[in-house]
Amino acid sequence: MLVNLKSLLAFAKKNKQSTNGLECEVNNMVRRRKSQMIRGLAGKKKGPLNRSKHVGIEIEFDSASSLGDIFADFTDAGLSRHVSLVTDCSVDSWLRDGDDWDDDEGYEVRIIDTQKNIANTLKKVCDVLKKHKAEVSSDCGLHVHIDCRSRDTSLVFKNLLKAQKLLYRLVKEDRLNSSYGCYRDIHTATQDSRHRFGIEVSRINTVEVRMHHGTVDFNEINNWINLLTKIAGKRTKYKRKDYVSPLSLLNAISLEKDKKKGIRSILKSLVDEGRDHGFSTLMCY
Structure with missing residues (x-):
């Protein structure tokens, strides 16, 4: 169809006929076809590179830049093997007002790399997002x-x-009032296919943590x-009836002293405030 329109346009120009409407239609079709090709390339799914432990990250955001411009910079930064970029219908765009059908949608960048290299890859991604003035709203999340x-x-x-009480204390309070909750047991987590829980077992052989608020800050995401990963890697097995306090779990995992000190102060504030923000209903024993 596109070839026929181009041929017709060339014929009309050759015979000095009016081509205004036809030329506009051809240009629009070329633009749409190019946009579809870019989306297909940018959204191509990425998998693990090898047998090493990997980490996957999904960052929801918005930007006034086009998907093609953002992904071009990801490619220039050497990230095409680790990054996919798609539009996200769950995030309303407030920075773009274009003619494309998906200009009312935000973006989601999906990152995968080994646990050893994920920080380096994440830093490059965040640098690109900063260049394109990426922003987040209450609609955005970090998975x-x-x-x-x-x-x-x-x-x-x-x-x-077991660490849920601690983890929810580290995210914005409005995440507690969203549809994100917790599963009663791992069997339920594997059977329910709806993405509306804070911690869930996915179909791609991962455990997904969806409770964090949206952010494009490298340090916040990396921490x-x-x-x-420290909590996930702890090897002590708990019996179903065991109660493991966030403080005892914090003592058991190997974090740098400064990071552990910061989290410990948050736990202390919970006790000092004498309130729970409803966390007791989120803890599953």
Whole structure:
């Protein structure tokens, strides 16, 4: 169809006929076809690079820049093997007002790399997002996938579940009032296919943590990932009836002293305030 329109346009020009309407239609079709090709390339799914433990990250955001411009910079930064970029219908765009059908949607960048290299890749991604003045709203979230190919999925899930009270204290309070809650057990987590829980077992052999508020700040995201991977990697198995306090779990995992000190102060504030922000209903034993 596009070839025929181009041929017709060339014929009309050759015979000095009016081509205004036809030329506009051809240009629009070329633009749409180019946009579709860019979306297909940018949104191509990425998988693990090798057998090493990996981390996956999904960052929801908005930007006035086009998807093609953002992904071009990801490619220039050497990130095409690690990054996919798609539009996200769950995020309303407030920075773009164009003619494309998806200009009312925000973006989601999906990152995957080994646990060893994820910080370096994440830093490059955040630098590109900063260049394009990426912003987040209350619609946006940050999702982290913990690779369970070489881990005990049940153990990772239960470790994170036991730490839920601590983890929710580290995110914005409005996340508690969203549809994100918790599963009662791992069986329910694997059976329910709806994405509306804070911690869930995914179909791609990962445990996904969806409770964090949206952010494009490298340090905030990197610290969150470090905490989650440390908790997930703890090997002590808990019995179903065991109660493990966030403080005892914090003592058991290996975090740098300055990071542990900051989290410990948050736990202390919980006690000092004498209130729970409803966290007791989010803890599953």
